[in-house]
Amino acid sequence: MTTSPTPADLGFSMPAEWLRHDATWLAWPKDPVTWPDRVPLAQSIFLQMITLLSAQERVELLVDDAATEAVVLDRLKKMAVNRSNLRFHHIPTVDSWIRDYGPNFLLRDQGGSVELAFNHWIFNAWGGKYEELRKDTD
Template sequence: MNTIDTSKFPKDLGYRFPAEWEEHEATWLSWPHKEESWPDRIQLIYPAYAEFIAELSKGEKVRINVKDEEMKIFALSFIEKTDANLSQVEFYFNETNDAWCRDHGPAFLLNKNNLDNPKVIVDWGFNAWGGKYPPFENDDVVPTRIGA
């Protein structure tokens, strides 16, 4: 894994956040599993989440963090019931505490002028909004794992 000079701001090194509408290779998600986040409803969200994945898979790769092979098989049992393009769905064994990948996942920066490191991941040091929603130790290391 390549790193950049962290004594400087990424902007000063030529990096920028891509706009949300820019073309990108994939969307990262984490499969929902924390029942406390979906009280009395977690079983109800799986079909809709699978449909969301199916829609994304029609135009890009969908990379899903799961704890293990068992969770992957469980997720696939819902995704396979949709019209998802399964060749676009990839699973990564990155255990998470919760499913909010937009919060704990990788944030990519781009630099078209840096041929050695045109894309880097910012690892913010996720702490579940100041420790408000523990545990978060698995979520905190997701960007590092993805970077590796």
């Protein structure tokens, strides 16, 4: 059996959440299973998060398509968002909890410079408990 080295074997580590970072990654909420009767409220809170975060750092936002991007931008018009710190990515998702299925960024010290990498989780929807969420691993 051939095994690949782990990121730790290669000298990479995941930085602590509270350390300075360049961006926060979010996925636009829309799933009524995740947010039963609360999708509009979740979206409103995400708009507030985007506004507050964009004042200090880049926000990388996953939306399903250009139409969803246009809706989000229209809703942000009334808010003090720093548009230069907001980037959209047209990547269809089911769930908004990107930490469960999205990449984690890893760092490795290269003698004074830092190398950035990421790992790609193979998300199994908590052992198949929520089969509809397996789509987020694609």
